[in-house]
Amino acid sequence: MNIHVDAEKCTGCQLCIKACPYGAIEMAEGLATITEACTLCGGCVSVCPVGAIIWEVPAIEEVDTSDYQGVWVIGEVGEDGLAGVTWELLGKGRELAENLDTELSLVVLGDKAGELAQKAAQSGPDRVFYAEEP
Ligand code: SF4
Ligand code: SF4
Structure with a gap:
């Protein structure tokens, strides 16, 4: 998955849990953990007050559209x-x-x-x- 919680930064405040519309974040040993239910919507990233949620957006490959039509x-x-x-x-x-x-x-x-x-x-x-x- 391209999203994870930096355990060094997470304070366990649980704000991300409230922000996730998919119930995809659980607490484990005082730290937020992102589960397989995550859809990569990115909604939790800006909510974290300490920037502990790392979301690596994949680079978009340039598409050659010269063969496309219509x-x-x-x-x-x-x-x-x-x-x-x-x-x-x-x-x-x-x-x-x-x-x-x-x-x-x-x-x-x-x-x-x-x-x-x-x-x-x-x-x-x-x-x-x-x-x-x-
Ligand atoms: S990216 Fe979206 S679905 Fe995934 S944990 Fe964050 S808010 Fe939930
Ligand atoms: S909002 Fe950030 S600091 Fe708070 S529990 Fe989630 S990841 Fe940890």
Whole structure:
């Protein structure tokens, strides 16, 4: 794990335990211990008054995007079909796709996705991908 407690610094104040939304910190022999339940959200780091929580954020590797193409919008599916924000994103996605001279695609996942995808196909995206599953 990329996070640990520096035993030399930890005073056992337990502030980090209260701050962790995942219940991932336990006390052991007066020291905070981060367990496997940690999601690496980083929420506890700034709470520690003595800087005892060491969180090593992995370096982000530079990604070569030269082979990537297309703009995808992931549709938000609500009880009444595609949520309004999806249409807004399709509008912005269209602008972006035109600027990049590429295709705009919509992805629809969930119950009745096929039906929703068919309707959405008439409203702007060049392609619609869907997977139907409640
Ligand atoms: S990084 Fe997040 S999940 Fe992990 S111990 Fe800290 S607050 Fe809890
Ligand atoms: S907040 Fe810092 S000093 Fe307090 S128990 Fe957690 S790690 Fe130790």
